[in-house]
Amino acid sequence: MANQAKTHKIKMMEEQLAKKLNRQVVGSLVGCVHCGMCDESCHYVLAFPDDHKMTPSYKADQVRKLFKANHDWTGSVFPWWVGADKVPLSDDDLETLKDIAFGTCTNCRRCTLSCPMGVDTATLNRIMRGLLSHVGVMPEGVRVVSKDQWEIGNQMGVLKEDYIDTIEWMSEELEEDLGHAEATIPMEKKGAKIMYCINPREVKYDPRTIKEAALIFWAAGEDWTMPDEGWDNTNFGLFSGDDGLGGACAKREYEKARELGVDKIVISECGHGFRSTRFEGVNWAGESEPVPMESSVMTMLNYVREGKIKVDPTKNPEKMTFHDSCNNARSGGFFEEPRELLNLVAMDFQEMYPNRAEGFCCTGGGGAMSMSEYTPRRLESAKIKADQIRATGAKVVVTSCHNCVDGLNDLIKHYKLDCEVKQLVNLVANALVLDEVEKPVEEVAVPEEITVKPVAEAEPLAGRKILVVDDEEDVRTFLITVFEDAGAEVISAADGNEAIAMAREHLPDLISLDLSMPGKDGVETFVELRSTAETEEIPVCVVTGHPEFRQVIYDRPVPPPEGYLGKPVDEDKLVAYASHILEHRNEKAN
């Protein structure tokens, strides 16, 4: 009876489900006895204790019902008992399922550890996401990111020329910082030992981590390279449940590594990237003899262990704690190595509790920030993590995952914690003792101290007109002062309407834009600037401390901003970003 009323989409989902059934999945589908032991392991349940729809078993039951109705004898004999008479029938039902699968679970797999039956609820939730994505039912941000990764080759839609430009920028900075002509970032070097793959967030919004990794490779005398394609270690197929995308992304990395003839792929600090490249991607891509792969945490730790680099932990004296990425730790068994490295490069490490496999999710979820519509619920569920961090009294939360960096930054701001987030690459680079480095590969003269840029660049923004937009007077004053000190002519606006009017009238070279403003907010202002003929070409650097920034990145109503800086703003970083954006714009125009 139910079959007669099913929509085409639901029939397609059922057809797809049949292809996903293997021993592990069926075990989880039939194993649940609804005992409730997993409930309190879930951060959503802890944040919404009276809402039964937040329980892991309820979420998994959404797939289970489809399975019981189509593949299990219990669905034929006792449909009312196993929920087989309550399968989705209409496309409206799919919208409800979308909210459950994408909006009430971060697939952190913490509930799995609590299950006496070994049910892997996150696997089932990922299958539901995959079934929905298969018929086009997904949050807009997931659609945008997936399409970018399918077609551009990375999940932030970074064009090849922009990637190369950013790597060259970091390479030039490294060379200038060290004053050594060989301290550069190799690109497409055939036969190198290591191919270094990164998270596109590093290219787009945090390129300093690339330079820091390059500094460490250089100090260790490593023979390494970055690829010009296949460089994205992330894989949105892991998040969206699209195994086809998962295989395509992973294969790009593996094939590039074989083309370059490297010994191994080193994956920068990204939990989602590590799990998908190192483990899951091998299966999705059908690799029989995968290229050796390791996390950059292992690479850095081995450099210290083997004496290839020297580190001074006193350079990182703050009290620090460590957040385990769910993908690295719970799903990857990567517990002790990051702690060993952290203890080698920092003075004061304080464990947070619970930790390792039992640590709570930061709510980044390996891609959850792409769904701005679920941000309030996500942040509410982050309370347990915020409490964990607060209890340590740490000033720095260290993590080995870019999604966790964003997730932790969001919750730190939301819960007003007095700390910042760093990755191990930041700490190792900061702790490096360059003048004591032994060079196993070649002898190179290392300067005793990193040199400072010459005075010629004291006014790098001379001749530029910059529009500063921020509703907070003290922030506005700070930004104006920094830009003026760098030689720029600065005009300012305190709200969106004023910003648009001033942009049209003055046609600045760059706009520094806050997103959280009363009245017309920064997102609306940004979209209007991008959609208006006179202002569409003006580069924009977003300066914000709030997660609504994700909306312009992931929902992408218009081309994304050229730069992003989180508040509080670092003065040097602000000027460096502004200079780079303007130089890059000039190069493109020419």
Add this chain to the structure above:
Amino acid sequence: MVERKIGDKNLRLVREDITEMEVDAFVFDITEDVKLGSGFGAAIQQRGGIVIQKELDEIGGCPTGEAVVTEAGILKADWIIHANGPKFREEDEEGKLRKTVQSALARAEEKGVKRLAFPPMGTGLYQVPLDLCSRVMVKTISDHLAEGGTLEEVLIAAPDNREFDPFKAQIQEGA
């Protein structure tokens, strides 16, 4: 080189980035609301300029199976043919894909295009099966080239082996 000769015309498989190709026109798989969006759409906007979306906004929409044409801004191509292929396993995928490819070819002929590039239509995010897509596209394009017209060469741009291999098999099968 993977190609099929059809009289004095040519169907060729290449590994290039379609938005950077030096052709008279290339095809973009657009949605009904004619928003360029992300993926190749983002590349078109960032490399070609916002004028392309503005022209699409004036056109207003494109039903499944149909195709509309805009100029290509500052891209190397002169025209972009925005064709709305089947998406997310919708009904009659094969019929709709054939009609979409035919519509795109017809728009190209109307503009006097000689070299046209297609992506594998819908085989990524939009979940069109690769075997179906390669079979229908190669057959439809080959049939069209056999009928004459201004088109001299049609290229299929498939950078990944995942897409390149099934198209190669289809093209070589009838070569």
